[in-house]
Amino acid sequence: MAVIEVKNLKKYYKVHQKEPGLSGSIKSLFNRKYYDVKAVDNVSFEIGEGELVGFIGPNGAGKTTTLKVLSGLLYPTSGFVQALGYTPWDRKPAYQKQFSLVMGQKNQLWWDLPAIESFILNKEIYEVPDAQYKKTLDELVELLDVKDILKVQVRKLSLGQRMKMELIAALIHSPKILFLDEPTIGLDVVMQKKMRDFIREYNKRFNATVILTSHYMDDVKELCQRVIIIDKGKLIFDGALDEIIKKYADHKLITVVFSKNNVELSDLEKLGEVKSFEPPKAVISVKRASAPRVAARILEDFSVADINLEEPQIEDIIREVFTGKDFA
């Protein structure tokens, strides 16, 4: 069953263009030139209950805009969107009580008060019954391990602690759908990992549908079985993460460390595309099918201290997808 259904979604912004300098400013007072920015351009997808989907794409690709449309903040230019049977931009309380939007860049907590006050306020806004509130809060506090900082002024918390509190505030009404926009931005590696573990746990425990955008491939790699790649407003891939590798990565990487310094670059270039060569180490990219054969030849022809055969990094594949290499 599809929890979220998006068909031919378009969102264009009118943006006014200003010529540089003071004279440009004066001109723009009287005569503004507008042009359309296609933030989301004809995107369609469906998401089922309990799925954990990653939205990836470079800055300005349209990921956040899509999330904003789904949470009812923006009216689309055209297209059909339905979530849990509601049209998001009607902003029906019945829908609003079932989702949550978390933006890593800003907060909803009251800056000068302890976080617990914001939780209480959200409890009332979402009309959560006392017993359920207590149960949910206890559960989240335990999962995120924040018991001793509940009563500390939000401004005194570290970024990581604050992000945890943000999550609790966003989850106090037990939403069925969770939109997470860059939830790990600015966090250190340890905190990033904790955040990921939490998101996975939340998805499993409550069978919640989660859509996540992130710049960190690790977030997506570790969490999402399914990814949607958006670039320049267009959807360019929708499927399992492994499929990206199968679909786009037609080569493997061979990393060799030679035991003698008598290897010439020209010798290696015969074998495949040399990605790097810093004696005694070389990285060679070869066709997937011929990889075992090339590896065998290297072992035969040279004296090798170490050899390693691997799939290309997912980051590299996606970077190549974005930089316009035509895979179709």
Added chain:
Amino acid sequence: MRKYLTVFAVDWQNQFIYRLNFVLWRVRNILRLLMTYFLWRGVFNTNVSVFGYSQNQMLTYVFLVLLVQTLVTSAPSSDNIGGEIGNGELSNYLVKPVSYIGYWFTRDLSSKLLNIIFASVELTLLWLVFQPELQIPVHLLAFVVSCILAVFIFYFLNIATRFVSFWTPENTWGLSFLVIILIETLAGGIFPLDILPHWTNVALQFTPFPYLIYYPIAIFLGKITGIYLLRILFQSLLYCAIMYYFAQIIWRRGLKVYASEGR
């Protein structure tokens, strides 16, 4: 209803964080009262009656301005609306089952309550110090009713002005400043409006401004009575409705162009 009570309670706590800010704000109000108080005192040194006001009436007017201004036209909370629209903070509320307009009204009420408590104490102290003879209220109930209507008129007028940020997210400071000046003078916060030529008064009743400060105080002083009083109260009510719809229309249109930037 319960959610707005909680908003009220949380805002109430929040106010005590900015103690210095609050104290300075109150000091500003007292200084302004002292200024006009001594100005009129000076005028009445040589006159028995000025513009049809006796000294008692005028000093009462000055005292009441502090009270009514505190109740009606002080809105330290909802002044944030323009900024929230510009920087995308508004998104926080739009995704929740809560009315943005109701939310800020509640927060305004919370700060109004705190301010009224302080204004009452200040006025009592000032009265004890200067011992002016004040006029007793003529229509206390009508005064209270017109003050309550004024609170609503001002709120809707204020947020409608702030909502202009939807179209010019860069800033609405210019417009807000204009409205502040208009409210200070045209609402009667600096001098009673009936000292102006008669035609100005007739014209001003077709703007929302005199309903905010001048008419409530004039009712208190007994300058407005009988049928005229009923008419003014009715017009206040009418303005309440007009400003409400005005604010609503701007709000709905604004949401259509809202881009939730910076988030």
